[in-house]
Amino acid sequence: MTFKSRQAIRLSDGRELIYFNEEAQTHRAEYPDTRHLPPPPPTSQLRYDPLVDEWVAVAAHRQTRTFLPPSDACPLCPSSPAFASEIPAPDYDVVVFENQFPSFSDRVKPDEVTAITDMVPVRAGVGRCEVICFTSDHNGSFGKLPPSRVRTVIDVLADRTAEMSALTGVAQVFPFENRGVEIGVTLHHPHGQIYAYPTVPPRTQQMLRAAGRYNSRTGRDLYTDVLAAERASGARVVAANEHWTAYVPAASRWPYEVQLAPHRKVPDIPALSDEERDAFGPLYLDVLRRFDALFGKPMPYISAWHQAVVGEGRELGYLHLQLFSIRRAADKLKFLAGSESAMGAFVNDVVPEKAAETLRSL
Numbered sequence: 478m479t480f481k482s483r484q485a486i487r488l489s490d491g492r493e494l495i496y497f498n499e500e501a502q503t504h505r506a507e508y509p510d511t512r513h514l515p516p517p518p519p520t521s522q523l524r525y526d527p528l529v530d531e532w533v534a535v536a537a538h539r540q541t542r543t544f545l546p547p548s549d550a551c552p553l554c555p556s557s558p559a560f561a562s563e564i565p566a567p568d569y570d571v572v573v574f575e576n577q578f579p580s581f582s583d584r585v586k587p588d589e590v591t592a593i594t595d596m597v598p599v600r601a602g603v604g605r606c607e608v609i610c611f612t613s614d615h616n617g618s619f620g621k622l623p624p625s626r627v628r629t630v631i632d633v634l635a636d637r638t639a640e641m642s643a644l645t646g647v648a649q650v651f652p653f654e655n656r657g658v659e660i661g662v663t664l665h666h667p668h669g670q671i672y673a674y675p676t677v678p679p680r681t682q683q684m685l686r687a688a689g690r691y692n693s694r695t696g697r698d699l700y701t702d703v704l705a706a707e708r709a710s711g712a713r714v715v716a717a718n719e720h721w722t723a724y725v726p727a728a729s730r731w732p733y734e735v736q737l738a739p740h741r742k743v744p745d746i747p748a749l750s751d752e753e754r755d756a757f758g759p760l761y762l763d764v765l766r767r768f769d770a771l772f773g774k775p776m777p778y779i780s781a782w783h784q785a786v787v788g789e790g791r792e793l794g795y796l797h798l799q800l801f802s803i804r805r806a807a808d809k810l811k812f813l814a815g816s817e818s819a820m821g822a823f824v825n826d827v828v829p830e831k832a833a834e835t836l837r838s839l
């Protein structure tokens with residue numbers, strides 16, 4: 478399955494919403510947003526921290542965002558006669574809309590920001606933040622989606638990545654899903670987000686430096702060689718099919734972490750072939766099932782698509798999905814405390830080979 482039609486509308490405050498319909502004859506654009514929303518808040522600013530050479534987004538308006546509403550007031554369910562949600566139509570397959578509380582948007586003008594001090598330059602938080610709803614089923618989860626819907630989601634992410642990569646000033650497009658209140662999720666309805674960053678995030682910068690150094694030294698591609706070594710060893714491979722391998726990184730930072738990588742190097746989701754897109758869902762759903770089986774209850778997780786940057790260094794990017802959980806035991810979470818939070822030095826309590834062995838056995 479994929480989407481057969483794509484219908485864009487404007488919500489009452491001007492934000493864009495796009496329905497991706499699996500049936501060509503479905504029409505959802507005729508349902509207007511009946512709410513009278515105030516204009517979206519001014520967007521964030523980015524402040525430069527000279528001590529660590531990083532940009533930090535400051536978005537005070539996000540403090541007021543919707544926090545765990547009751548299910549009859551869920552902003553991600555389709556609208557009903559009793560409640561007008563973010564999605565005006567009475568049903569949907571996959572829908573994407575601009576976040577009401579964005580960390581980045583195109584509403585601020587670059588000349589509206591001024592430096593904090595001579596040492597701390599500021600720039601506008603120009604970019605875009607979207608919400609993606611995978612299903613209209615409030616009580617569903619990504620892991621319960623049929624493979625055909627996962628394929629539709631991949632095609633939607635390809636559409637959004639291509640469109641957001643083309644926006645002025647966008648440096649990297651990052652689709653992700655936070656799942657579970659333990660991770661800090663503020664809405665129970667299954668959903669993900671897509672960030673279009675105006676700067677290359679610190680983690681990507683670090684990965685680009687590593688890949689660039691390796692390439693200068695060997696003439697080869699770093700992620701390609703890491704993946705080949707993992708596939709040859711097999712000790713940390715959890716599952717695989719013809720086009721993808723899921724493995725626990727040898728130096729994973731989290732108690733349970735799996736990376737899913739296509740066997741062919743591609744920069745981003747739009748570059749995946751038809752066969753690769755079809756093959757992703759069955760493997761990913763299998764890994765999610767194993768995650769939930771680990772402790773016999775829904776696993777809180779972060780699922781993060783690492784895509785190539787838009788500009789300089791694009792050729793060094795290798796698309797892969799990083800899935801990890803902070804749950805280290807049935808009743809224990811890993812918190813980022815002193816060493817991790819202050820120093821960025823991770824201590825993992827679960828041996829990666831053991832994590833892979835356990836995940837394989839489920």
Ligand SMILES: [Zn+2]
Pocket residue numbers: 551552553554614615666
């Ligand atoms: Zn809902």
